[in-house]
Amino acid sequence: MKQEISALMDGELFDDDVGMVMDHLKRDHATRMNWATYHLIGDVLRQPDHIHSDLSAKVHERMRDEPALLVSRGHAVKQKMRTFALSAVASLSAVGVVAWMSLQISPEIAPQLAMQQAAMRPASMQIQPKSDNYLMAHQEFSPSTDVNGGASYIRTVSYGIDDSPPKNNQTEKQAK
Amino acid sequence: MRLCVPLCGLLLAVSANLHAEELPVGFDWLEVAAFAGHQTDYSGVFVYQFGNQVETSSIVHINDADREYEKLESLDGPKRELIRHDGQVWSYDHDKLVQLDSRQGSNQFPSLLPEQLSALKANYQAKLLGVERVAGYNAQVILFQPKDNLRYTHKLWIHTDTGLLLKAAVLGERNRIVEQYAFTQLQLGGKVDRSWGGTCDLADMHGKTLATTPEAAKNYPSTNSGWVADALPAGFNKIMEILRPMPGKHGPVTQIVYSDGLSAISIFIEPDDHDEDDVDGLSSRGAVNLYHKVLDQYLITIVGEVPPHTVMQVADSVRYNGK
Numbered sequence: 001m002k003q004e005i006s007a008l009m010d011g012e013l014f015d016d017d018v019g020m021v022m023d024h025l026k027r028d029h030a031t032r033m034n035w036a037t038y039h040l041i042g043d044v045l046r047q048p049d050h051i052h053s054d055l056s057a058k059v060h061e062r063m064r065d066e067p068a069l070l071v072s073r074g075h076a077v078k079q080k081m082r083t084f085a086l087s088a089v090a091s092l093s094a095v096g097v098v099a100w101m102s103l104q105i106s107p108e109i110a111p112q113l114a115m116q117q118a119a120m121r122p123a124s125m126q127i128q129p130k131s132d133n134y135l136m137a138h139q140e141f142s143p144s145t146d147v148n149g150g151a152s153y154i155r156t157v158s159y160g161i162d163d164s165p166p167k168n169n170q171t172e173k174q175a176k
Numbered sequence: 177m178r179l180c181v182p183l184c185g186l187l188l189a190v191s192a193n194l195h196a197e198e199l200p201v202g203f204d205w206l207e208v209a210a211f212a213g214h215q216t217d218y219s220g221v222f223v224y225q226f227g228n229q230v231e232t233s234s235i236v237h238i239n240d241a242d243r244e245y246e247k248l249e250s251l252d253g254p255k256r257e258l259i260r261h262d263g264q265v266w267s268y269d270h271d272k273l274v275q276l277d278s279r280q281g282s283n284q285f286p287s288l289l290p291e292q293l294s295a296l297k298a299n300y301q302a303k304l305l306g307v308e309r310v311a312g313y314n315a316q317v318i319l320f321q322p323k324d325n326l327r328y329t330h331k332l333w334i335h336t337d338t339g340l341l342l343k344a345a346v347l348g349e350r351n352r353i354v355e356q357y358a359f360t361q362l363q364l365g366g367k368v369d370r371s372w373g374g375t376c377d378l379a380d381m382h383g384k385t386l387a388t389t390p391e392a393a394k395n396y397p398s399t400n401s402g403w404v405a406d407a408l409p410a411g412f413n414k415i416m417e418i419l420r421p422m423p424g425k426h427g428p429v430t431q432i433v434y435s436d437g438l439s440a441i442s443i444f445i446e447p448d449d450h451d452e453d454d455v456d457g458l459s460s461r462g463a464v465n466l467y468h469k470v471l472d473q474y475l476i477t478i479v480g481e482v483p484p485h486t487v488m489q490v491a492d493s494v495r496y497n498g499k
Binding site for chain 1: 248415424425459480481
């Protein structure tokens with residue numbers, strides 16, 4: 001059903017199927033949630049500056065309204081475990097959705113997605129030794145050279161490049 | 177400069193004279209450290225850690241009649257040596273000295289320009305965190321916390337007597353350590369062993385003139401290329417724009433440098449040579465992030481000691497504004 005929803009959003013669904021998906025959307029709450037989530041993901045990818053979904057206030061409000069539960073400790077722990085397990089599943093499936101979306105969405109959005117992912121994994125890729133010249137040229141004029149002295153040049157000398165796992169390189173390319 | 181202990185007091189007097197207005201707490205230490213980094217004689221071993229890597233290096237720094245000699249040597253992994261003298265950099269490569277770079281105006285003091293200082297005050301909050309021991313010396317700990325999330329937090333351990341930086345950490349989100357380096361062993365002042373180790377003897381080199389390549393010896397011409405970046409974080413002032421040679425490049429490369437007083441962002445612009453190896457996108461080493469992108473037949477490279485999203489934000493805003 002998730003694939004159909006995405007196809008519907010992209011206007012790539014046949015008329016017969018549109019009716020079917022619409023029907024599903026009307027009846028099934030989970031499908032409606034997927035619909036909303038996909039639109040949110042799309043909006044974030046297209047206009048990251050305009051999304052302000054500060055949930056903390058809402059969460060705070062809900063917490064205040066939550067009745068104090070007077071239950072035995074063992075029960076509460078079990079409950080917690082279950083919530084954790086559920087949220088873990090939720091985040092896993094969210095990752096799945098994003099990865100899957102990256103295959104589905106149009107090519108001009110894909111680089112943006114790759115950039116977003118790069119932002120999420122800052123230390124994903126080591127600077128290549130052939131870029132050392134840029135680091136050296138930058139280091140000359142960086143104020144860190146004044147304060148840290150020659151020690152700051154340590155960044156420009158790549159000793160340990162052989163140790164860096166090459167597989168990061170591949171994932172980066174796949175993401176694109 | 178063998179009399180290290182009175183240096184600090186003298187230095188405070190000097191810096192008080194230089195700036196009519198009193199430097200705020202914390203920022204004065206920065207100036208002291210910058211001065212001491214040039215003036216102090218020291219030798220020692222320090223560790224540099226970033227990500228899951230740790231590297232150990234040795235360093236010797238000598239200031240003889242305002243001429244600086246410095247040698248940096250890797251102690252683990254393949255042997256690498258870096259020699260700095262009067263703002264020029266050489267590297268030992270297979271027993272041959274290769275000049276890498278020369279720094280313009282190396283003796284610029286004070287190193288904190290007034291506009292950089294005001295950028296510092298406007299964008300960072302300095303906090304004194306007490307005195308800790310590093311490599312057996314007492315150090316004043318100072319935290320520079322940025323007021324936005326476009327730059328890193330810097331934590332410095334500065335020797336209370338000489339003002340030398342003994343340890344430095346760069347912290348990112350949730351105070352996660354991005355990189356840090358610290359002396360584990362250090363000799364100061366007259367105790368520096370001038371004949372200390374390595375293939376290139378500093379004492380031997382002392383007083384001799386190192387060969388300079390013709391292109392490195394002359395200052396790079398400043399230029400006004402017409403390239404601009406619109407989305408620099410507040411307080412990053414343009415320090416210079418030069419046309420410079422770069423090893424491995426056919427033609428000169430335009431370099432524009434911006435700084436907020438603690439970190440810098442460089443933008444390099446050169447004609448795109450369609451080199452497949454220039455990986456597009458983001459890469460990093462410690463606190464330094466690098467971003468390559470091709471724009472209108474030009475290869476744009478952004479380098480800075482700022483978080484990845486800042487480098488990307490700057491890269492996205494680079495455009496040609498000339499005729």
